Amino acid sequence: MRSNRRRFIELSAGAGVLALATGFQPHSNRPRVTVDALEKAASAPILDLKKLRQAVVIESVEMLRKGKEVFVRVRSKDGAEGIAVTNGRAAYLYPIFNRLVAPYFVGKDARDLEEHLFGVYRHRSNYKLQGLALWCPVAWVEFAVLDMLGRISGQSLGELLGGVVRRKVPFYIASGRRDTTPEQEVDYLQKLIDETGAKAVKFRLGGRMSHNADSLPGRSEKLIPLARKALGDKIDIHADANSSYDPPKAIEIGRMLEDIGAVYFEEPCPFDHLGDTKRVADALGIPVAGGEQEYSQRRFRWMIRNRGVDIVQPDLQYYGGLIRSSRVARMAAVADMPTTVHISGGFGFVYMLHFASCTPEIGAYQEYKRGTKKYRDWFATPPSIDDGKMTVPTGPGVGIAHPEELLKDAKRVV
Secondary structure, three states: OOOOOOHOOOOOOOHHHHHHHHHHHHHOOOOOOOHHHHHHHHHHOOOOOOOOOOOOOEEEEEEEEOEEEEEEEEEEOOOEEEEEEOOOOOHHHHHHHHHHHHHHHHOEEEEHHHHHHHHHHHHHHHHHHHHHHHHHHHHHHHHHHHHHHHHHHEEEEHHHHHOOOEEEEEEEOOOOOOOHHHHHHHHHHHHHHHHHHOOEEEEEOOOOOOOOOOOOOOOHHHHHHHHHHOOOOOOEEEEOOOOOOOHHHHHHHHHHHHHHHOOOHHHOOOOOOHHHHHHHHHOOOOOEOOOOOOOOOOHHHHHHHHHOOOOEEEEEOOOOOHHHHHHHHHHHHHHOOOOOEOOOOOOOHHHHHHHHOOOOOOOEEEEEEEOOOHHHHHOOOOOOEEEOOOEEEEOOOOOOOOHHHHOOOOOOOO
């Protein structure tokens, strides 16, 4: 079993090793940043549009269904197209998309996308919907517009978003289960490792928004040490509580994660209680991650400036897309904090790869889930796995080779 992480970071050399391995530095080692510095970082332009000299006026924005997949297609008046792949929430958010989000973008110059993210927020008082009900539909349009701009300019999403800094992304494989016994869970985690070659895993603790109740009696307390014993020291471990605990219980569980040298402890307290999460982050010697449910740049700014978490985790769809998430990452970088985005939807890992390709401070691992092999045929050069890393798709835009064939016979969602 690994030595206690808390003791590890108390030693200056140990802290340096941990920072190199995970992007985490103890609170005392991180610079204090001002609101002005964070705002300056967040307000700097994101997109590289030098290759797009002519207006790209959006003619149509539509949602399409084909089988179990739901897409968004954007077309320009010049005949260019871009597509996005939604998550499962399109099944009930399509009225918001069709009535309140898509109409705003028609007639707009796609090159002004950064400004349009605020414009659609104000449009028809959409700000009153603040949360994933608004920002998922906005993200789908943004993904499609970026895909279109990338196809026009011959740039990948990462190139559009400021430039590619890596072509391979280390990943962890995530288990979404809570109905397993500790023994069943470690067997399942080992199966995921064997299937993917991952060098890191994530499992769930607690009962999910459960006021300290576990999903099965004593499951979490037994799973944590068993996972380290069963998987060995060469596998890095992440744990996600999904808002299960109050601060005393979260700290108790966090101490157990310290004892096994976990990489981070995700969302230990109710996600909207920033103060409770900060108490846990202040108390523990391993990184605390959070932000999956977040919707506000100002709240992320508070989390970063006040060390409410150690790793910020905007969801690329819940938070409204790659541009808004890049703004969070730039603020985090000012405070010497990594951004490890959360992903939703099976295709979401592709957007994660593009985000990681252009974000310098991303932490040690990014999330990957099962069930994504079906997307391989969509790409001319599909993502591949080698030595615990996944390659970023190449080609313009998101990298889908033949979108017109993919959307053949798709039906409009109205």
